[in-house]
Amino acid sequence: MSDQSALRPATIAVTAGRPPHVTDEPLNVPITMAATYVAGGDREYGRYANPTWTAFEDALGALEGGRCLSFASGLAAVATVFDLVGQGEKVVAPRHAYNGTVLQLADLESRGRLLTQLVDITDTAAVIAAAEDASIVWIESPTNPALEVADIAAIAAGARAAGAYVVVDNTFATPMLQQPLSLGADIVVHSATKYIAGHSDVLMGALVTNDDELYGVLKGRRDLVGAIPGPFEAWLALRGLRTLPLRMERAQANAQELVDRLKAHDAVEEVRYPGFGAIVAPVLKGGAIAGDLLQQKTKLWVYATSLGGVESSLERRRRWKSEPTTIPEGLVRLSVGIEDVEDLWADLKQALDDLLVDSAS
Ligand SMILES: *Cc1c(COP(=O)(O)O)cnc(C)c1O
Numbered sequence: 589m590s591d592q593s594a595l596r597p598a599t600i601a602v603t604a605g606r607p608p609h610v611t612d613e614p615l616n617v618p619i620t621m622a623a624t625y626v627a628g629g630d631r632e633y634g635r636y637a638n639p640t641w642t643a644f645e646d647a648l649g650a651l652e653g654g655r656c657l658s659f660a661s662g663l664a665a666v667a668t669v670f671d672l673v674g675q676g677e678k679v680v681a682p683r684h685a686y687n688g689t690v691l692q693l694a695d696l697e698s699r700g701r702l703l704t705q706l707v708d709i710t711d712t713a714a715v716i717a718a719a720e721d722a723s724i725v726w727i728e729s730p731t732n733p734a735l736e737v738a739d740i741a742a743i744a745a746g747a748r749a750a751g752a753y754v755v756v757d758n759t760f761a762t763p764m765l766q767q768p769l770s771l772g773a774d775i776v777v778h779s780a781t782k783y784i785a786g787h788s789d790v791l792m793g794a795l796v797t798n799d800d801e802l803y804g805v806l807k808g809r810r811d812l813v814g815a816i817p818g819p820f821e822a823w824l825a826l827r828g829l830r831t832l833p834l835r836m837e838r839a840q841a842n843a844q845e846l847v848d849r850l851k852a853h854d855a856v857e858e859v860r861y862p863g864f865g866a867i868v869a870p871v872l873k874g875g876a877i878a879g880d881l882l883q884q885k886t887k888l889w890v891y892a893t894s895l896g897g898v899e900s901s902l903e904r905r906r907r908w909k910s911e912p913t914t915i916p917e918g919l920v921r922l923s924v925g926i927e928d929v930e931d932l933w934a935d936l937k938q939a940l941d942d943l944l945v946d947s948a949s
Contacts, residue, residue: 597651597764598833605647605826617643619823636811640819644826645794648784651763651832652776654798657806658822662759662779663688664815665793669724669755669775671809673702677723680747682709684734685726686757686779687910709738716746727773728757729766733869733905733921734914735860744772753802759783759896764836765864769798775806782896783866785828786835792817792825835898835926839866842932843924849933855940857918866925867895872918878943879904879920885939888931895923900932 595603607617623634631637641658649656659665666689673679673696681693683706693704705718709727715738719725725747729738744754756768757777762784768776778784780792797803810816817825843866850859850870855878860869872878883891883904890901893908901923905911924932 600650601647601833602830604650605643605645617823617826619819621819635814635816638816638819638822640822640826641817644822644829647826647829648763648778648780648794649796651767651829652758652796653763653767653769654776654796655800655803656794656796657803657810658780658817658825659793659795659810660815660817661791662686662777662781662793663692665777665779665795666692666757668795668806668809668813668815669726669777670696670702671813672753672805673723676700676702678703678705678721679724679726680705680707680715680718680722680752681726682707682728682731682736682738683914684709684731684736684912685728686732686759687908689726689728689757690912691910708736709743710736712739712742712746715743716750719743719747719750719752722747722750722752724753724755726755726757727768728760730760730862730865730867732760733867733919735862735867735869737862740766740768740773741771744768748772748774760865760867762832762836764833765840769796774799774802780825781894783832783836784896785825786832786896786898787824787828788892788894788897788899788901790821790824790828792821836866838926839924840864842866842926842929843868843922845929846922846924846933846936849937853937853940855943860919866923868922868924869919870922871916872920872943874918874943874947876904876906876917878947879918880907881943881946882920882939885942886935888927888935889922889939895921897923898926900925900927 620639625631645656747754754773755775756773759779776796778794847861857871857873892901
C-alpha cells in the first residue's frame with residue numbers, strides 16, 4: 589500500500605485499508621467469516637484477528653494518526669480503557685460525558701474498583717489540578733449533549749506532566765474535525781456506531797493510540813475479554829467511513845445554517861453549538877413539555893436516540909432518567925443529517941411554530 593501519511597484526510601478515507609491493486613482481485617477487502625485459521629501463522633483464532641477488522645482499523649488508524657483496535661461497541665471500547673486503571677486509582681472525567689461512560693464509572697466506583705472525580709471540562713486549570721493524582725484524564729469534546737469544548741492540548745500537556753494517561757472520546761468531532769493524538773492524547777475513543785459508520789445500522793467501537801506498548805496492552809485485553817466486532821459490522825463500518833469527509837462537510841454546513849435560524853425562532857430560548865460539527869442543542873422556552881411535543885411534531889426529523897447518521901434525528905435528552913439534572917429540561921439534541929437544509933428547516937419550523945400556537949391557546 590502507498591504511504592498514507594503523505595495523503596490528505598479525504599484521500600485517506602477512500603484509499604486506506606484496501607488490498608493492493610492486483611488484476612482480477614476485488615478493490616475492497618471481502619468479509620472474512622472465520623472462527624479459526626489454519627495454524628502456524630499470526631491469526632490463529634477469530635477472537636485474535638480478522639482481515640475485515642484490519643481493513644477498518646487501518647483506515648481509522650490512518651485518519652487519527654495511530655494504530656486502531658475495533659470493538660463490539662463504543663462502550664466495549666470505553667470499558668477496555670477503564671480496565672487499565674489500577675485498583676483504587678482515580679479517573680477524572682467530564683460531568684457531562686456520554687451518559688454510558690459516566691454510568692460505567694459509577695458502577696466501577698460502587699464496586700470499589702476505582703475512584704471518579706467528575707469535573708467541568710471547560711475549566712482547564714481545575715482539570716489539570718485534578719489530574720495530579722489521577723491514573724486517567726478522560727476528555728470528551730464536544731460533550732454529549734451539553735456541547736462543551738475542552739482545551740485538549742493544554743489538558744494533555746498538564747495531565748501527562750502529572751503522569752496520567754489522556755484519553756479523548758472523539759465521537760462527536762471525528763478525525764475530520766479534530767485529531768486528539770496530534771494534540772497530545774494517548775488514546776482516542778470512538779463510538780463508530782455514530783459518524784464513522786454513519787448510517788444508523790451498525791454498533792461498533794474503536795480505540796486508537798500511537799503508543800506501541802499501550803496498543804499491545806489494549807490488544808491483550810481485547811483478546812482476553814472478547815469484546816470484538818463481527819466481520820460484517822467491520823465491513824459496514826468501513827464502507828461508511830469511505831464517505832465520512834463528505835458526510836461531515838454536508839452535515840456541518842446544514843447544522844451551521846440551522847443554528848442561525850433556530851436562534852431567531854420565538855420558541856427557542858438559546859442554541860448550544862460549539863461552532864463545528866453537526867450536533868446542535870436548542871433549549872426550548874417551553875421546557876420539558878415543549879421538548880416532548882417537538883419530538884412528536886416533526887415528520888422528516890426522526891424521533892430517536894443516537895446520532896451521526898445520514899438522516900436527521902432528535903430527542904429531548906432529559907427524557908432519560910439517568911441524564912444529569914444540570915442538562916436543561918427543554919434541551920433537544922439535534923443530530924443534523926445530510927438532507928437538503930431547506931427541507932430540514934421547513935419541518936423543524938412547522939413543529940416549532942406549532943409549539944407557539946399550543947402555548948398561546
Ligand atoms: C454513543 C456514544 C458512546 C457509546 O457508544 P456505543 O456504540 O453506543 O456503545 C460513547 N461516547 C459517545 C460520545 C457516544 O455518543
